[in-house]
Amino acid sequence: MASADPPFGSVAILGLGLIGGSLARDLAARGVRVLVWDRDPAAVDLAVGQRIAEPLSDDAPEIVVLAVPVMAACELLDELRDELHGARLVTDVGSTKGSIVALAEKVGIGDRFVGSHPIAGDHRSGWAASRAGLFAGARVFLSPAPSATEEAVGLAERLWRMVDARPEMLDAEEHDRRLAWSSHLPQLMASALGGALADAGVDRAELGPGGRDVTRLAGSSPEMWADIGIDNAGHLAPALAAAEARLRELRLALEAGDGARLRQLLAEARDWQGSS
Numbered sequence: 001m002a003s004a005d006p007p008f009g010s011v012a013i014l015g016l017g018l019i020g021g022s023l024a025r026d027l028a029a030r031g032v033r034v035l036v037w038d039r040d041p042a043a044v045d046l047a048v049g050q051r052i053a054e055p056l057s058d059d060a061p062e063i064v065v066l067a068v069p070v071m072a073a074c075e076l077l078d079e080l081r082d083e084l085h086g087a088r089l090v091t092d093v094g095s096t097k098g099s100i101v102a103l104a105e106k107v108g109i110g111d112r113f114v115g116s117h118p119i120a121g122d123h124r125s126g127w128a129a130s131r132a133g134l135f136a137g138a139r140v141f142l143s144p145a146p147s148a149t150e151e152a153v154g155l156a157e158r159l160w161r162m163v164d165a166r167p168e169m170l171d172a173e174e175h176d177r178r179l180a181w182s183s184h185l186p187q188l189m190a191s192a193l194g195g196a197l198a199d200a201g202v203d204r205a206e207l208g209p210g211g212r213d214v215t216r217l218a219g220s221s222p223e224m225w226a227d228i229g230i231d232n233a234g235h236l237a238p239a240l241a242a243a244e245a246r247l248r249e250l251r252l253a254l255e256a257g258d259g260a261r262l263r264q265l266l267a268e269a270r271d272w273q274g275s276s
Contacts, residue, residue, distance in 0.1 A: 007158050008032050012061035012087075013053070014076060016043040018122055019093045020067025021130025026163040028052045029132060035061055039068075043127040060086040063159060065116075070094040071227040074103050081107040089155040091116045095179060096231045097143040097172035110145035114156035115172060117141040117179070118165060125221045135165040143172040180235035187217050187225055188240060194218030 011027055013020045016038040024034045024047060034053040038044050047053040064080075064087045066073040073092045077084070077100060084090050090113045092100055097115040104113035120138040122129060140160045144153050153169075160167045170178075194215050197204075207215065229236055246265070253262040 007162065008062050008155075010035060010059065010061040011063040011065060011159070012036070012056055013065045013067050014038075014056070015065075015067035015072075016040075016047055016127045016130070017067065017125050018129040018134070019118060019120070020065065021047070021127045022120075022132070022134035023065060023067065023093075023163065024053050025130060025132045026135065030162060032162075035059065038127075040127075046127055063087060063089045063091070063155065066090070066092040066094075066100075069221075069224045069227045070096050070100065070231050074100050077103055077109075078107060081109060084109050084112075087112060089114060089152050089159070091156055091159070093118055095121075095183060095228045097141075097175045099231050101143055101145050101172040104145045105147060110147035111149050112152045113145040114148055114152050115143040115145075115175075116156060116160065117143070117175065118160070119183075120165075121183075124219075125224070133164075135160070135163045138165045140165045140167045141170040141175050142167050143170055143175050176232050177235045180232055180239045184228060184232055184236050185239040185243060187220060188229065188236070189243060190215055190217035191220075191225070 008027075010033040012035040013024050014037045016024065016036055020036075020038075021043070024036055028034050028051075034047075035056045036044055036047050036053040037056040044053075044055055048055060064084055066076050068076060070092075073094050077090070077092075085108075090104070090109055093116050094100060095117060097117060101110075101113065101115050104110045104115075118135055118138055118140045120134050120140075142153070142156050142160075144156075157167045195218075197207075197215070204212070204215065250262070250265055252258075253265060
């Protein structure tokens with residue numbers, strides 16, 4: 001149901017993929033004027049044709065959301081630095097926060113920049129993957145720039161609560177460290193497994209339900225995840241090394257016929273899985 005008195009007059013969303021498109025749908029449903037841009041004009045045409053949004057214009061929005069891959073978000077932030085001074089809040093939705101928060105400070109808009117990372121991703125992408133209600137109950141990490149004002153932080157919290165998400169404050173550096181393990185490493189492991197299966201000539205149709213579950217993330221956007229990996233390499237490389245060490249232990253136990261060690265390694269993983 002649309003709100004009779006939405007808290008924001010207008011929100012510009014640059015990028016109409018899964019996250020940006022879903023945010024546009026939810027905000028429009030709540031009576032917010034949504035202005036959109038995407039590098040694919042067809043995505044804008046669909047959003048406009050479905051009466052969800054208007055094309056981005058010269059009107060100055062109160063909030064600007066950079067809903068493009070992390071490297072592209074940094075490029076847009078730098079390119080639009082002068083235009084963004086008119087906004088009350090500038091945010092992004094990327095999976096890394098350190099680089100863009102630092103850039104916001106560097107280009108002089110740190111006072112109104114609060115990085116966002118909604119934990120509501122999917123292996124699917126594009127406008128066709130977007131849907132209403134994507135953020136309901138989802139955690140959204142907020143990483144303010146060091147000079148961000150209380151007003152900007154408050155606006156970011158209201159933006160995400162408006163679409164039924166649960167905002168949670170998290171320092172940009174700590175965000176990138178934690179997400180390297182909880183999100184970025186699982187993605188690379190799924191991609192590595194998918195690559196190994198492809199090399200072995202194993203078709204995905206041959207997998208059972210468990211195999212399909214484990215490899216689902218391998219279907220994610222290579223462009224998006226390459227950007228994330230490079231941007232968070234300082235935290236992600238050690239996490240990947242730790243996973244490699246575990247795989248090596250499994251291989252050595254198999255080669256040695258060491259059933260006791262293999263059971264121990266498998267039990268440690270099982271105990272972790274059942275701990276929450």
